[in-house]
Structure formats: C-alpha cells, structure tokens
Amino acid sequence: MRYSFANAVKFNANGNVMAGGRLAYRFNESKLTASVQTGYHAIFNVHEFATPSLGLGYDFHLNDEDKKDKEIPWLFVRISGGYRF
Numbered sequence: 508m509r510y511s512f513a514n515a516v517k518f519n520a521n522g523n524v525m526a527g528g529r530l531a532y533r534f535n536e537s538k539l540t541a542s543v544q545t546g547y548h549a550i551f552n553v554h555e556f557a558t559p560s561l562g563l564g565y566d567f568h569l570n571d572e573d574k575k576d577k578e579i580p581w582l583f584v585r586i587s588g589g590y591r592f
Contacts, residue, residue, distance in 0.1 A: 521549060521550045521551065522547055522548050522549035522550055523547070523548055524545070524546075524547055524548075525545070525546055525547070525548050525558075525560075526543075526544070526545040526546075527543070527544055527545075528541070528542065528543045528544075529541070529542045529543075529544070529564075537568065537569040537570045538566050538567065538568055538569065539566070539567040539569060540564055540565070540566050540567070541564060541565055541567070542562050542563065542564030542565070542583075543562060543563055543564075544560045544561065544562030544563075544583075544585070545560060545561060545562070546558055546559055546560025546561060546585075547559060547560075550591075554590050554591050554592070555588070555589070555590055555591070556588060556589060556590075556591055557586065557587070557588040558585075558586070558587045558588065559584075559585070559586045560584075560585045560586075560587075561582075561583075561584055561585075562582070562583050562584075562585065563580060563581070563582055563583075564580065564581050564583065565580045565581070566581075
C-alpha cells in the first residue's frame, strides 16, 4: 500500500512525496517480510516517471529450522522508472 501526499506536500507540479508499507510472504522459505518505504514520485514529459525511494524491512522466520539464520533488519534503496499511459 502506498500513500501519495499530492495535496499535502507539493514541491512542484511534476511530482510528489509518497510513503507506504508492504507485507509479503515467501512460501518456499516460510518467511514473512514487512517493510516501510518513503520516496519521491517524479513525472517527466507527461508520461515518463522515476521513483527513488528508501526503505527499511525485517524478515520473520516462521519455521524453527530457519531461525538458525541471522534475523537482522535490512535497509534498501530502490529506483524505479517507466512510462505511464
């Protein structure tokens, strides 16, 4: 789920600040991954976009065998881009 602060925080007409959270389950590894992220959604030439974001997540192991691995939080930097129709 992602929330856009388009009406609350507006730096210019070509983008806005966004924040969101994600919950994912990996069946093959029996892991539940929770993460939060924040970033900026920039729009270029009406249809092209780039979204750099920074996030923090954590893996929860659901099997006793998997608990042998280290359970540490992780930080990620993501850059996505594309074309909007």
